[in-house]
Amino acid sequence: MTSPPTQEKTLSGLQQAAGKVGKYRWRILALLFVATTINYVDRSIIGVLGPTLQNHVFHWTNTEYSNINFAFMIAYGLGMLLMGGLVDRVGTKIGYALSIGIWSIFSLSHALVTRSMGWIGFAVARFGLGIGEAGNFPSCIKTVAEWFPKKERAFATGIFNAGTNIGAILAPLIIPLVVMNDGTNWQFAFCITFVFSAIWLVLWLTTYRKPEVHPRVGKAELDHILSDTTAENSERLPWRRVFGLKETWAFAILKTTDAVWWFYLFWGGFFLHAQFGLELKGLALPMITIYVISDVGSIVGGWLSSAFIKRGWSINKSRKVTLLLCALLILPVAFATQTDNQWVAVVLIGLAAGGHQAWSANIFTVVSDVFPKKATASVVGIGGMVGALASAMANLGLGRVLDSSGKSGYFFAFLIAGSLYLTVLLIIHLMIPKMTPRDEHLRYVHK
Template sequence: MSRAEQALEAAAPGGRIGMYRWRVCAMLLAATTINYIDRQVLGVLAPFLQDEIGWNEIQYGYIVTAFQAAYAIGLLCTGAIIDKLGTRVGYAIAISVWSLAAMSHSLAASVVGFMLARFMLGLGEAGNFPAAIKTVAEWFPRRERALATGIFNSGSNIGAIVAPLMVPVIAVTWGWQAAFLFTGALSAIWLVVWLLWYRAPERQPKLAAAELAHIRSDPPEPSVKVPWSRILRHRQAWAFVAAKFITDPIWWFFLFWLPKFLHAEYGLTLLGLGLPLIVIFVLADVGSIAGGWLAGRFIKLGWSVNRARKGAMLVCALCVVPIVFAVQADNLWLAVALIGLATAGHQGWSANVFTLTSDMFPRRAVASVVGIGGFAGAVGGMMIATFTGFLLETTGSYVPVFMMAGSAYLLALLVVHLLAPRLEPARLEG
């Protein structure tokens, strides 16, 4: 009996479904965790590197903008490259670049040196989400993708938790250069495991026929690649692009300015930053998984995919609104609670926004759509990085940025609904 016949037989009622696909999800979780550890090292060390290297707020904004610019360029290109080369090779190339770039920060001794290192890091790290989203689309049926995305996306929060826990200790013990070297080495270890272990579902001999049938239980899709010009004809693509452009900059602000905000407003030391940042990103981690679970729960209650996805996104958007009061908080832990609720809202939102791509586009186009949307988000990140640098240098006030954060998600949800009122699949043929 052929493997295809075994799969059909295993798909019959009563057949047991394996769990191998969740091992793949665990690999994506590990990669995303490392991805965010690498990028978060600078944010954790920023208040103290600023004194050592001698940059001002505007120059720090430029360093962050260099990362965002490369990230934008990388996302615009890597989605199509990964669609062409496949997730195994495409992911390997991306993580090779970002591993070397992360370690190169240890050689930087000036603003320009950090800008160059951040630029290369942005190019490599841009491949993570297009590759991970495409892997989820290949390994999970549509009804499980939001949860799988929420799980691997929670790695961004785990990375943001591990970084303030680990980086200050390494920096104080062995110097700030060692922090960049250590985190870059983690990427290299993941790369070796990925190349030795990962195969596509049809080529993975350890995958049971029943699980393969479960993975392929959605209607079959054509395998012809889709050019960007055809993707961008559809309002569904612009809905995802708009969501990323409006809300991604808020997450970038959280990553690169929260340590500076806590240091400036509450006088926290390098070691003192650890616990507040850990609490904030633990809450974000909970929000990431809860956001994906909530949409799936709504679907199980009989809601349409459209209503369930947007209902979950609305709940997440409302969680961010109270952050407007964080700047006036006279107590550190009240500020931490408000910011943590906002980061949880963002990550739950993000899990559902990423899943919009596989709701509305076939697997063969998912990485390209994610890349285009990620480009838009990174461009928004460039804008907020430069804006925040000039704002803080001239006024020292975080109020305008927190006001933007509180309103961004509701605005984005309105735009998504106007562009994709029913989340209908895009018809790419023809």
């Protein structure tokens, strides 16, 4: 195994090195970024449009809205488990294509829901959307593991993960252009990404191969990709083999923080509406601000741990110090309900969302740090299932609390959102203090 180079000190150095060894892997990363952006436009529509649909079209209670989100999250959790194993079994190219095809069809199906169907019609559409969208992150993490050396993976993950924020920014930017404050034309909001999904599918199916067999990847770039890892062999590794490993469940515990991200995504607009009286068009700028800050967090968080590694820190120290900084950045969001100034609340939520995205970029990378490439999608799927189930229960509980106690229920939601990350990080450090990697037979690699 070749020792990783140490001369790259900064992002500019990384880009210069990319130019010398070839840069086709960055084109693959661009496809991941675009797909994740489409994914989050589809996913974010309900959070942006939710108050309008609740007040002017379907007249849902908070409990009924939480039931819609519960259906999505249960499907997302089930889909994570199924899609993670499927992507490892059939490969990234076919697995990812199936995922985006399914979620695009079910995104369109929302526009067919009538008032007589009520929240149940939306719940069915969201269930199908959840199954399809569950394949995005297992596919992306596996692709990054296939195409990037470990020293670049957190940065690459931060870049494609930034697509979540771009999608969340585009949703409140585009939806008010086609939907009125009274809900007129709401169906159009669920049709806007289908064409882009179809174009992406064509590009993916005609472009993607593993780097070892890709005709556009030269020897220098392939050597760089494999500089601190090895090529994946063809032997299959069933997901049940990783199910009992403590590292799998450490990642799953890290993913329980997804409940906080889904809270921002699905309830952020509702909170700003309840606390400050913002309608659809008034929500646009605050929500865009939150997700712009999130975007910065995603990229900087991925870059930071990679920068620590390039300074000679161990992977274990680099990832965990970055996670600690993220947790400390998130902590002040507990005070979001204690201000009468909407922009103070928006900045607190934005910083917390940015901290979460930096956290996510690093915990996803932990999987490829510890597990062989052939197991990454399965482990991400198992962890994603746990995160989705935690999110489902949190959504279900919050809807009922809000119906019974009014907007004061948000106090406890933000308190938990601010304190959860430090608690989880302590647990993980006790579970895997050294983050020792495993080989393709899942045995520890001792250096």
